[in-house]
Amino acid sequence: MDVADLGLPVDVPSTALFTDQYELTMLRAALEAGTAERRSVFEVFTRRLPNGRRYGVVAGTGRVLDAVENFRFDAGVLDFLREREIVGEETLDWLAGYRFSGDIWGYPEGEVYFPGSPIMRVEGTFAECVLLETVILSILNHDSAIAAAASRMSSAAGDRPLIEMGARRTHELAAVAASRAAYVGGFATTSDLAAGFRYGIPTVGTSAHAFTLLHDSERDAFQAQVDTLGRGTTLLVDTYDVAEAVRTAVEVAGTGLGAVRIDSGDLLLVAHRVRQQLDELGATDTKIIVTSDLDEYAIASLAAAPVDAYGVGTQLVTGSGHPTSSMVYKLVARAESTGPDAPLVPVAKKSSGGKTSVGGRKWAARRLDSYGVAEAEVVGTGPVPADLADRQLLVELVKGGEVVAREPLDAARDRHAAARAGLPMSATQLSRGEPVIPTEYAHGASGSQ
Secondary structure (H helix, E strand, O other): HHHHOOOOOOOOOOOOOOEEEEEEEEHHHHHHHOOOOOOEEEEEEEEOOOOOOOOOOOHHHHHHHHHHOOOOOHHHHHHHHHHHOOOOOHHHHHHHHOOOOOEEEEEEOOOOOOOOOEEEEEEHHHHHOOOOOOHHHHHHHHHHHHHHHHHHHHHHOOOEEEEOOOOHHHHHHHHHHHHHHHHHOOOOOEHHHHHHHHHOEEEHHHHHHHHHHOOHHHHHHHHHHHHHHHOEEEEEEOOOOOOHHHHHHHHHHHHOOOOOEOOOOHHHHHHHHHHHHHEEEOOOOOOOEEEEOHHHHHHHOOOOOOOOOOEOOHHHOHHHHHHOOOOOEEEEEOOOOOOOOOOOEEOOOOOHHHHOOOOOEEEEEEEOOOOOOOOEEEEEEOOOOOOHHHOOOEEEEEEEEEEOOOOOHHHHHHHHHHHHHHOOOHHHHOOOOOOOOEEEEEOOOOOOO
16 A cells, blocks of 8 residues: 555645745745756755764655655645745746756665765755755754664664654654654664554554553453453553562463563663563563663663663654754855856855855765775765775665655665664764764865865
8 A cells, every 4th residue: 555645644735835934035036136047056964963973874865755746836835925925926936836857866765974974965956956955954854863863772772672652752743754764773663653554664552551550450451451462462560569560460461471561660670570580480481671761871771681672762752862963955066057058166155163065066985994894984076986986875866856766664774774784883882982984075075064
């Protein structure tokens, strides 16, 4: 089933107003000045990674492609712009026929990135490209932040699966995007049914404390759940006394009980005690799932604990302290005139305060050492060196306004696992540090962005 055409609540009929007003005022002025049709190149990059992070993760690319396709100014949107006098009739006429007809290149979803990496490159006329700035940044900044947190958590978890459980801790639509990004970053399942429906992510869930409190006794609650869901279900054992709950759970479900969940207390200590108790009761195959405001550090601290899976909510959907990736969308080249063959001229911001940028249409490649491990992110303009030709990172996503790179979400998830595995081992350390590989500039592209 293709759920993209079902008109889900997580979709909108148009993404045209997912923008800032100044995009439209710039368009209006450029149309009147005769510069709107100049061929232009915009790039998405970040000047720095969040403090202490060793790498970034590209996520949201598939959602960007959907947003670009749905960027349409219908009658209701045009009426809104007319009533507010945001733009004039000439601009409204131009917007009525808006369809992005340019090209988009970018790092494929799931790939890692570093400061200065040209994560996405948007090419077309100034008019059609400038309108996409806000919606592209809002998607990439959010999803990449969640995916980076998820990647750190999945690395800390090792072979133990992670469950995304953050829907109640963020905006209802952001929760669906967060679940998608978490899956790219290495999470195995989600509790959010909208994410499962929209993106095919495996969903899980059993019961909360309310179900236990509903019944006259914990035994009654466990019996009802087992009778309905079978012995393979997961029973929540920390509503009252954990040891008593574990004993009751095994008495009700037998030694074939699927799992128990612990949601409070000293998780390290409680997990050891529960494992010992389960083994003594003969439930040696019953798994232990822990939740309770986990982040990558808490997960790492439980590495030696007899835990089989982790459920993560708040810290994941808020980027584990870094809810944005601080990406920007900058014009890096534009044509000298509106002529179709007019040459591109590099342009760059040169203000003080660390917000300078590097002009020119860029390529990127990852140089490997003799062991096949990444040693540098090389960014340049002009011809790509022969030794890096087969290591280029940008792929074509949109050609002539048509999406050419849609892929299953599992492809992005697998790509991320491979990309992270190709970094130096220190990439997965949770201690604070600089980006795990440096960004080098070639062919005149130098300095910080």
